[in-house]
Amino acid sequence: MRVLFVAGRSPSGLLHMLPLARALVHSGHRVRVWCRAQSCDAVARAGLVPVLGDPTATATLWRPDLLVGEPTGLGGMDAGAMSAVPMVCYLPYLPYRPAYPPPGTDLTPDVWVDPCPPSLRADGVPGAWSVCCEAYEPAGDDPLWPAARSSRPRVLIVGGSPEPGGYGGRQSDLFHRSVEGASALDLDVLIRYGHDQPWSRLLPGCAAVVHQGDAGAVYAAALHGVPQLSLNSGYPEERRAGALLEESGIGRCLYAAEPDRQTSGLRLRFHIAELVHGGRALPAASRLSRSISELARAQSLVPRLEALAGAARD
Known part of the structure; x- marks a missing residue:
């Protein structure tokens, strides 16, 4: 299965999608991450393949089986080019649900993924897949605190x-x-x-x-x-x-x-x-x-995404 991730404007939003992208790779699927130039290093450090340029052109040439993105990223996609591809969209920041479809398009995600803790979501989307709000973290052993730790809070x-x-x-x-x-x-x-x-x-x-x-x-x-x-x-x-x-x-x-x-x-x-x-x-x-x-982790969504892509092919 080929999966194209489309990042939006928020660097944090991209980082919250990367655990799912890595889980798909570990399950044997091919993944590409379209992002802005400033996010390429973060994607590469996560062991994934960043893609620049026009996301619509990328989708047309690479022909993914599934599209995963954010509202601010999916809004720029060409509806015609992606009409036969299931779309999975991460809900954004805490206090609101996005208006869909974006102006000038007829894009509507097949599935919403909600990384927000339920008690903090003011207005959720019925049927959204709830997932733990984990994000990809950079590896390294840089000194985070001074060597001599203080007894102060x-x-x-x-x-x-x-x-x-x-x-x-x-x-x-x-x-x-x-x-x-x-x-x-x-x-x-x-x-x-x-x-x-x-x-x-x-x-x-x-x-x-x-x-x-x-x-x-x-x-x-x-x-x-x-x-x-x-x-x-x-x-x-x-x-x-x-x-x-x-x-x-x-x-x-x-x-x-x-x-x-x-x-x-x-x-x-x-x-x-x-x-x-x-x-x-x-x-x-x-x-x-x-x-x-107690919420599901990103890897638990992989079988559901496989089923979604399989149903679209059938």
């Missing part, structure tokens, strides 16, 4: 770019103040940049994780039962996601549009201290982690 702070302008405006300022605030609380702080993180080595032992609302960080913290503080830019979907984190009790949310620098700095330190030293977030995050551990 650990906080992981993750951002997208080491440059102050890498986030844009107030969200960048809020991120850098979170580093200052955690350090002022006398915590053991680790700062990491980028979406491609070895979460299973970073998160165990952490009292909290601070991130900028990226789905990969949200899912990883939920999987490992770590309370989280989301620094949101204020886009509607991020606001809904932040509200959902607070409603579920697993974290807190602070918005970049906070007008008063001093007030937002105090609130930021308060939220970090609350997550580290008490509150309801830790037991809620632990319960969520246990429920996630």
Whole structure:
């Protein structure tokens, strides 16, 4: 069976599809991953074959038996070229379900895959295949924590770019103040940049994780039962996601549009201290982690995908 994966705009979304791509390869199937140039290294490090160029042309020439993708990737596919190929689509970030078909197309996935923990999905798709929110992690033995570990509570702070302008405006300022605030609380702080993180080595032992609302960080913290503080830019979907984190009790949310620098700095330190030293977030995050551990893993979807492709050929 030939399977073409089509990545969307989100690097985290791609990383959440890679465990399924690797499971298919290990089961003897041929897999190609269409992605943007900046994601080629991540795909290659996962032992998969990245493909650039026009995804429609790739599909026409390679003639896959199955297409797996994300809403932001599938929307660019030509409906006519893919009309005879079953499509499997991963649901996106926490707070919403995508509108389908995308404007100007008649694409409708045959199957939705939902990697979001059920208690965090505000509006699911009936019949979606639920799967554990695991993501591919880079291998390596880089020192994640200082050699001499501190007895202080650990906080992981993750951002997208080491440059102050890498986030844009107030969200960048809020991120850098979170580093200052955690350090002022006398915590053991680790700062990491980028979406491609070895979460299973970073998160165990952490009292909290601070991130900028990226789905990969949200899912990883939920999987490992770590309370989280989301620094949101204020886009509607991020606001809904932040509200959902607070409603579920697993974290807190602070918005970049906070007008008063001093007030937002105090609130930021308060939220970090609350997550580290008490509150309801830790037991809620632990319960969520246990429920996630009961969900199916990516490899369990392989027989179902084989059956879907086989039915289409028949």
